[in-house]
Amino acid sequence: MTATPRFKQIQEYLQKKIESREWPVGTRVPTEAELCEQFSVSRMTVNKAVRDLVNEGWLERTPRLGTFVCQKKAESPLMDIRNIADEVQERGQRYHSEIVSLQSISSPEDVAMRLGMMLGSEVYKSEIVHFADDMPIQLEIRWVNPAHAPDYLKQNFSTITPNQYLVSQCPLSTIEHTVEAILPPPHVALHLSMDSRHPCLLLHRRTWSEGQLISAALLYHPGDRYKLSARAVLD
Template sequence: MSNTPRFQQIKTYIQKKIDAKEWPVGSRIPTEAELCELFSVSRMTVNKAVRDLVNQGRLERTPRLGTFVCQSKAESPLMDIRNIADEIQERGHKHHSEVVLQKQIIAPDDVSMRLGMMLGSEVFKTEIVHYEDDNAIQVEVRWVNPDCARQYLEQDFNHITPHQYLMEACPLSTIEHTVEAILPPDNIARLLNITPKTPCLLLHRRTWSGQQLISSALLYHPGDRYKLSARMNVLD
């Protein structure tokens, strides 16, 4: 007999059904009473298994209708900066990217100010769509100070990410994050394969190496596929 707690066995059973697409997104799972009968356990045990999966974003409870499989959301840490390719691979999925733009431009005034550069300065700009399996989960629009990363435009960003290159060329020491909920511009909606009425999370990111501002980026995420999280220790 398995030593795994019964609630964990129920969670595993439900997760396997979801992962195998036997219970696709939007489908209703068996009721708690049916799961109690199937596993010969108490309602409390089933409730804990289901509640854990709701908290993990795998299931969603709808009053008077039942519990449904929901779209699993990718997740990134808000208080840290990590390579999106590594995050996706650690979730057991495949990352690939599509470069939309990679060129040197005259920085718009707002970009010059965000990078602490003189108005009219030249900067490197990239626009890249990041995919988790076949789903677009992030559009990365980034401006880079050429004095800090002179070979930025020479990189093949279909095979490495800007994060990987910048961490090697000018190791990051400080990050600044601001998050807002938006309706995406039409061009971003097309790249994410969503409608302009689909809510998005927009992460504004600036990075420093030592005292030097390196890059400013806008990271667009479809709100129904992505979430940002933070965890910190609070000392008394």
């Protein structure tokens, strides 16, 4: 049996300390010299172990101060739609949500344009904060065409996500995503427990089912806790 490389052993040691929360976010980890002595390995071996964990988002280096445990960023696929509750739980974190509002509104101009409806038409609106380990990672503001999801407001969105419900009722055929980096409006910063001077990622999403435009959403994510990824296969 091939022995686990030494740099991997060091990585596993560091990750266990972080995942068990023995080393919470902000903890300064041992120096490379200290790890060299602890594991009886070369500086190059320790450097690779630490460098890989920095690249993977577990650690961050601060010049002249040291290496610290950082808030590992959650990640969602940009070219697909997944249930955020499943994403959080697959990362080994606890998921829950808080409903800010759930109501029927008369669509203002911007919402009517997003949904391709007449100005003033009835629209269902939900505003929900999604959490991972009690840390807010997404504020979801969604508008839904009642003609395609008439029971939307009757759902218990503390046990099911809007995405999960809508996909079960209106199977997706087309999605549209646009991403921008912005400074969060005050109410967004409040719900995401972030400084309004720090950037957030805003994902604009629209979804269709069998050619019908079903919903439009604004998904706000703290820039230091979240990232979006895409992968394409080229011919």
